[in-house]
Amino acid sequence: MGKKVHYPEEVKKKVVQLKLEGNHSNQELMDIFGIKNKSQIKTWMKWFRNGENHRFAQPIGKQYSNGLGPDDENEVALLKKKVAYYEMREELLGKVPGNRKEVVPEVFIQIVEAFKHKYKIKAICECFGVAKATYYRWRGKEWGPTVLEEKILEICEGLTFRVGHRMVRDLLRKEHQIKVNRNTVQRIMQKYHVQCRVKPKRQSYIAGESKIVVPNYLERNFHASKPNEKWVTDITYLPYGEKMLYLSTIMDLYNNEILAYSISDNQEKSLVLDTLRKACEGRDVYEVILHSDQGSQYTSYEFQEETKKRGIITSMSRRGNCFDNAVIESFHSQLKSEEFNPLDRGKLDNHTVREKVETYMYYYNYCRPFKKLNCQTPIEFRVMAA
Numbered sequence: 001m002g003k004k005v006h007y008p009e010e011v012k013k014k015v016v017q018l019k020l021e022g023n024h025s026n027q028e029l030m031d032i033f034g035i036k037n038k039s040q041i042k043t044w045m046k047w048f049r050n051g052e053n054h055r056f057a058q059p060i061g062k063q064y065s066n067g068l069g070p071d072d073e074n075e076v077a078l079l080k081k082k083v084a085y086y087e088m089r090e091e092l093l094g095k096v097p098g099n100r101k102e103v104v105p106e107v108f109i110q111i112v113e114a115f116k117h118k119y120k121i122k123a124i125c126e127c128f129g130v131a132k133a134t135y136y137r138w139r140g141k142e143w144g145p146t147v148l149e150e151k152i153l154e155i156c157e158g159l160t161f162r163v164g165h166r167m168v169r170d171l172l173r174k175e176h177q178i179k180v181n182r183n184t185v186q187r188i189m190q191k192y193h194v195q196c197r198v199k200p201k202r203q204s205y206i207a208g209e210s211k212i213v214v215p216n217y218l219e220r221n222f223h224a225s226k227p228n229e230k231w232v233t234d235i236t237y238l239p240y241g242e243k244m245l246y247l248s249t250i251m252d253l254y255n256n257e258i259l260a261y262s263i264s265d266n267q268e269k270s271l272v273l274d275t276l277r278k279a280c281e282g283r284d285v286y287e288v289i290l291h292s293d294q295g296s297q298y299t300s301y302e303f304q305e306e307t308k309k310r311g312i313i314t315s316m317s318r319r320g321n322c323f324d325n326a327v328i329e330s331f332h333s334q335l336k337s338e339e340f341n342p343l344d345r346g347k348l349d350n351h352t353v354r355e356k357v358e359t360y361m362y363y364y365n366y367c368r369p370f371k372k373l374n375c376q377t378p379i380e381f382r383v384m385a386a
Contacts, residue, residue, distance in 0.1 A: 005036065006059065007033075007035070007040070009056045009057050011033055012044050012056045013056060014033075015029050015033060015035070015041055015044060016044055016045060016048050019041065019045060026038040026041050029041060044056070085123075085127075088119055088123065088124075088127065089127050091115075092111060092115065092119075092124060092127055092128070093127075104191075105138040105141075105143060106143045108128060108130060108135070108138065109135070109138055109139055109143070111124070112124050112125075112135060112139075121135065145192075148178065148180065148184075148188070149188050149191075149192070151172060151176055151178065152168055152172070152185060152188050152189065152194075153192060153194065155168050155171050155172070155175075156168065156189065156194040157194075158367075159367065159368065159369075160363065161194050161195075161196060161197075162196050162197070162338045162363075162368065163196055163368070163369070164195075164196050165182055165185040165186035165189055165195075166182050166185075166371070167369060167371065167375070168185050168189070169181075169182045169185045170369075170371060170375045171369060171375055172185070174374075174375045196338075197337055197338055198337070213294050213299055213316055213319075214299075214314050214315060214316040215315065215316075216291075216315055216316060216317065216318065216324065217289050217291070217313060217315040218230065218232075218289060218291040218315045218324070220323070220324060220326070222253050222326070222327050223253070224252070224253040224254040225254075226254060227252060227254045227255070227382060227385075228252065228254075228283055228284060228285060228288050229253070229254060229288065229289070230252075230253040230254070230288070230289045230291065231250055231251065231252055231253070231259065231279070231288055231289065231290045231291065232250070232251050232253060232290075232291045232292070232325055232327055232328040233248070233249065233250045233251070233272070233275065233276075233290060233291070233292045233298075233328060234248075234249060234292065234293060234325060234328040234329060234332065235247065235248050235267055235271065235272065235295065235297065236249075236332040236335075236336075238263070238353055238357070239345055240340050240345055240347070240348050240353050241348050241349060241350035241352070241353040242348075242349055242350050243265060243350065244265070245263055245264070245265055245350060245353055245354075246263070246264055246265070246266065246267040246271060247261060247262075247263050247332070247335075247357060248261060248262045248263075248264075248271045248272050248274075248275040249261045249275065249328060249331065249332070250275055250276070250278075250279040250290075251327065251328050251331060253327060254382070255373060255378040255379075255381045255382050255385075256327070256331075256370060256372075256373070256378050257365055257378035257379065257382060258331075258361055258364060258365055258378075259278075259279040259283075260275050260276075260278035260279035261275060261278075261357070261361060262274045262275040262278065263353075263354055263357060265350075267297065268297070269296075269297045269300045269302055269303055271297065272297040272298060272303055273302060273303060273306060276290075276303070276306060276307070277306075280310055280312075285310050285311065285312055286310075286311035286312075287311060287312075287313060288311075288312050288313065289312075289313050289314075289315050290307060290312050290313065290314050290315065291314075291315040291316070291317070291324075291325060292314070292315075292316055292317070292325065293316065293317045293322070293324075293325055294316050294317065294318075294319050298314070298316065299316075331364075335357070335360055335364075338360070339356050339357070339359070339360040340356065364378070365377065365378050365379050366379050
């Protein structure tokens with residue numbers, strides 16, 4: 001194939017002018033200007049008759065079929081192009097989740113497939129700074145979950161999405177002997193939207209000194225060296241049913257096991273007495289320290305007599321200071337944030353509320369691992385230590 005010859009714009013226009021005068025044949029024009037083929041002259045004449053004068057300026061291999069040459073676009077047309085580009089960019093980037101610092105191949109492929117009928121693939125790639133060849137390479141690959149991602153999803157699903165990325169990292173090391181940075185685990189959990197529900201933070205303040213009703217033998221020492229050494233108890237509200245319910249719970253600080261709980265539609269002293277009797281059943285409770293707040297149920301004559309009869313030593317927080325009983329307060333907060341949705345307030349029936357509490361108590365004792373228990377559940381830790 002012969003080499004293509006470029007004819008200047010002035011030559012093309014001069015040939016057309018002489019041809020229109022009718023004084024020269026095609027062969028004469030070819031000899032004068034060094035044109036190799038008469039079809040070239042015919043093409044230039046066709047452009048002139050069709051009003052496509054802009055095509056005289058096109059270089060070899062470049063066809064200005066849109067009717068405008070490189071220098072013919074005015075400022076308004078250039079501005080319109082820029083506006084269209086930024087509108088496209090805004091629409092495409094709005095579909096990208098996260099901070100957009102890096103392009104996730106799976107997400108990018110989905111975006112291209114969704115918008116390729118509206119925008120050119122090349123334009124979309126340029127918008128994200130991705131080479132077109134890279135896009136086609138990504139499209140040909142399989143983008144399913146990796147082995148690590150499958151393990152993380154399995155752990156999260158098994159624990160009903162209630163644990164954070166630090167606990168998942170510890171379980172990967174314990175159960176699968178996989179060592180990975182917690183930030184990697186967090187990024188994968190965010191990618192698949194399996195983060196745990198975060199409980200709301202309480203306002204931090206230091207309560208003033210208050211009169212001690214019963215000596216505070218616990219003194220915020222929440223560590224126990226053996227089972228049935230230190231218990232904590234409290235009452236919390238359950239405002240999710242048809243009417244207000246109240247939950248009384250007793251926890252063993254040795255392994256954070258929930259020993260007993262009771263639910264009632266009132267917070268009379270019978271509620272805490274029923275919980276106490278359930279916790280004492282089948283256990284040696286002599287000289288157990290039972291810590292509570294200064295609620296009227298715990299300072300009542302009946303409750304104090306019941307604990308004294310069983311050889312239990314009662315201990316109480318300072319008035320208005322929830323931090324003296326922080327462990328059981330934290331547990332009740334976790335129960336509400338993990339098992340109940342704030343939007344459920346007043347929308348469930350009381351039977352459903354009781355079932356959800358029962359389900360969570362089983363999960364907490366038998367399924368949920370704790371970092372302080374070497375990633376074991378409360379029941380598992382107690383059995384292993386026995």
